[in-house]
Amino acid sequence: SKKPVIAIDGPSGSGKSTVSKTLATALESAYLDTGSMYRAATYAVIQAGVDTSDADQVVKTATGADLKFGTKPEDPFTVVGGEDASAAIRSEEVTAAVSAVASQPAVRENLIKMQRGIIAKAKSGIVVEGRDIAEVVAPDADLKVYLTADPAERARRRAAETDGDESSTQASIDKRDKADSKTTRPLEAPEGSHVIDSTELPIVEVVAKILALLNNRN
Ligand code: C5P
Known part of the structure; x- marks a missing residue:
């Protein structure tokens, strides 16, 4: 079933x-923490030195970032640009900036598409x-x-x-x-x-x- x-x-x-x-x-x-995806996009923006109030650059950097997410509940890792960012995405700096990045419609569209792809592939x-x-x-x-x-x-x-x-x-x-x-x-x-x-x-x-x-x- x-x-x-x-x-x-x-x-x-x-x-x-x-x-x-x-x-x-x-x-x-499987397990998917969508908050970690918005955090990962935010981390990519911060790493690129982009000002989080610069909407165009935020969208460009966040949607162009190479993001990977583990979906095993015992190891839900986050990789940003090939680097394990599982701990870094929990920093105060990311937490303070994430709402602004997540408010960009193009960023949401991109991550929601990714989320739906992960859900569709989850056979278990x-x-x-x-x-x-x-x-x-x-x-x-x-x-x-x-x-x-x-x-x-x-x-x-x-x-x-x-x-x-x-x-x-x-x-x-x-x-x-x-x-x-x-x-x-x-x-x-x-x-x-x-x-x-x-x-x-x-x-x-x-x-x-x-x-x-x-x-x-x-
Ligand atoms: O759940 P967590 O605190 O890790 O989420 C981080 C942030 O990501 C939220 O404060 C929110 O800005 C954003 N978020 C979102 N939509 C989701 C999950 C998280 O906008 N589905």
């Missing part, structure tokens, strides 16, 4: 990366996480989940991951959510998606809920 395409949308700190990787591992399916099914997956990238997904959590809990989790303090992390999450809201709708559940609030749920319970939804779909 056809293996499922599962869309997981949600804002930063909602737990979507950990949940999506765990789910893909449990299902023995795929878990795709991001912000516009259910509505734009994979509207035909077999299951759509919107993961959310209270802002304070999201900041606490992100601060723990990055060794930062909670109030400055909260401020940077708010800033990125606001910037991203001009392009996608990270703070709204897409139509047809199952909303799971993970504020008080451990990862395994969120994954169990999604597996139950998958088994109960008609």
